[in-house]
Amino acid sequence: MKKIRTRFAPSPTGYMHIGNLRTALFSYLIAKHDNGDFILRIEDTDQNREVKGALNFIYSVLKDTHLEYDEGPDKPGKYGPYIQSERLPIYKEYADKLVDLGGAHYCFCSEEDIQAQREAAEKKGKGFKFVDPCHHISVEEARKRIAAGEKYVVRQTIPAEGITSFDDAVHGHIEVENSTLDEQILLKSDGFPTYNFANVIDDHLMEINCVIRGNEYISSTPKYNLIYKAFNWDIPMYVHCPPVMKSQTQKLSKRNGDASYNDLIEKGYISDAILNYLALLGWAPEDNEEIFTMDELIKRFKIERINASPAIFDQDKLGWMNGEYLKRMPLEKFHELAMPWYKKVLTRDVDLRELSMLLQTRILFFAEITGYDKKVLNEGAEEATVEHVPSIVDFIENTLEFNPELYRHKKMKTTPENSLEALYWVKERMEAFDNYSDDEALTQMFIDLAAEKGVKNGRVMWPARVALSNKASTPGGCAEIAHILGKEESLRRIDQAIKDLQNALNA
């Protein structure tokens, strides 16, 4: 069998859609599974949509996701150039050839003409299908008019009758009647090809023999096949991937402000985790494993196991997977990644390594350190509401608002009253204690204290933790927090808590 060649062909829009990235991943995996080539091609045939810097953006995303391509604009191969706007003469040449072969014709209709036809049809309440009057202009005459400077487009010629079919690796055999196909424009009046034409020409010229793309191209695939046939070229294998949805009825989209790859990175998700999660959207391995390295994915990925139905993007599961990646990495690595996030919210001189140790098993993604905005789509509501999730470590930097009710805990058997008593004990012990960087010694100190007073651990530890944080839940218990805060600050907070509690109880 010939070496498999797949391609990823994004438009430079400056935005990496999750569904798009997933298509790139699948293309990469399919190629590499069989030791094939993965090509990057830039589809920039619409000059109106040019976005500056978008090219570098694509390179950088592919780089940090480790989707390494064998050929691309910045990695020349023998099929270049890999940017469509640099291939204009090629498309012109093949368009003319296709006209000669009877697969296309020149058309001189203006957009206004067509628009008028469409409106007339709509008025009558009929479905519109453009019937091109230029069909009957002979090639010779058309070329004369073109030579004379008339504006024109090249339009695909579709046989009036017959059926065009193709086989899709995920959807099976698909048949369409030619009469339902539109005679789409192949070469625009500005001399640029449309996507519909350029992708066929390029795929053939670049010897792409396995085309992996989104589901939305299924309906135009028969038209592409007609072009392949007119040229008498080999038809590639097709793999049409189901869409990635945000809900049953809505696609994930930029317009709705849905998460893109970059948004996820900005929230502190790990790129490996994102890719791992994406692989599982619409694809399933043979066994029950879910956490895979890229190499494992390459080994296991089989086209037959791509699911045909749409997949809903589940933030919760992504979060879980990201958490798994965080837990599995060495503490050193976690600490290094967490550092920039700490810097955004913590200026106090505290033991950040200790903090990393506590956070590694507790956070799902790094933005939990700084706090973040979360979009909540309520049942039936059109607009998502934005909720701010506070930082998980906010109590370290700032003294949070005092609330005596936090001291009341049924299971710990604590009340504001007996907490005040416990805090006197705690204050005395902590003043006499010095080894704040030793978690075990610190914990032992609390345990001994409880034992001496003849109470359960919780009776002294719960009040201590609340006094140190003013929070119902914190990463780590009183010993860890005292460690992080250090002796001086810890004592300051205990004193403050005692004062606050006294005031509250007197009032």
Next chain:
RNA sequence: GGCUCUAUGGUGAAGCGGCUUAACACAUCGCCCUUUCACGGCGACAUUCACGAGUUCGAAUCUCGUUAGAGUCACCA
């Protein structure tokens, strides 16, 4: 509206005609561990595969229809 695709729990999904009284994972809810939260451990969570016919000794699995959703019908990709 025409054409095309899809349909297993809240989510991702396994299942490919009998081994299924439907795996596994996320979420949720219990319980245990425990100085809170988390981690970890244990357990609960679809009598049923959108619905209706049909084929078959036997169907989530095959066929047809219905319904629902999505895609497409641009000088966008």
